[in-house]
Amino acid sequence: MNETVNRLIETFRGIKSELESVGWYPVDAESTRWWGGAETPDEVIITAILVQQTRWDVVHEVLNRLRKLGLNTIESIANADPNYLAEVIKGVNYRFTKAQRLVKLARNITVIGGLERLRLKGDVRDFLLNQEGVGRETADSIMLFALNILTLPISQYTKRVFSRVLGINPGNDYDSWKRTLEDLIPRDLYTYKLVHASVITIGKKYCLPDNPLCDKCPLRDLCLYANGRR
Incomplete structure (x- = not known):
């Protein structure tokens, strides 16, 4: 699981143009x-x-x-x-x-x-x-x-992307998801911002509720759900 999470974060680092296309601008951690x-x-x-x-x-x-x-x-x-x-x-x-x-x-x-x-x-x-x-x-x-306080927001996109990619499901409770993902993701300000921006971007563009565009998604090689559809 940790190896997959690390690969996931590395993929997020490589989709800067995707993030900027929907209004996220990865710069230094505190910006x-x-x-x-x-x-x-x-x-x-x-x-x-x-x-x-x-x-x-x-x-x-x-x-x-x-x-x-x-x-x-x-x-x-x-x-x-x-x-x-x-x-x-x-x-x-x-x-x-x-x-x-x-x-x-x-x-x-x-x-x-x-x-x-x-x-x-x-x-x-x-x-x-x-x-x-x-x-x-x-x-x-x-x-x-x-405020640059290390805490991870949980959106509906976060739940959908991580449940499909990693196959995890802590339930619908916000704080259960928050605890689960904060245990998995390295505690780093840049990484937390990157993860939040990335899952929203991927959730909006590819990981749709119905008929997700798995073949075009940057996470397709890591995603359990995408691999299961092949």
């Missing part, structure tokens, strides 16, 4: 640019809320709009009127709800002293999960890509 080209941790957090049930291309357009208006920081969002923000983020799904949630989140982060203080908190995940609209995957994504 926020992994996350859709985000320029700051603030932008990671803002877009982590906006991208929920919304396409990344729409979020990129909205982020550029926020940048032009100076609304791409936690401080500026905290001081924004939610109704005005909802107009600015027009195009994202549930924009009025997301505007309210973003303002509340930004204000709560500001109250505790900003992102640096949040990064130092021993209960970062609990803090994030207590924010309206922040679920476990979003919380772990913010921790990994904005």
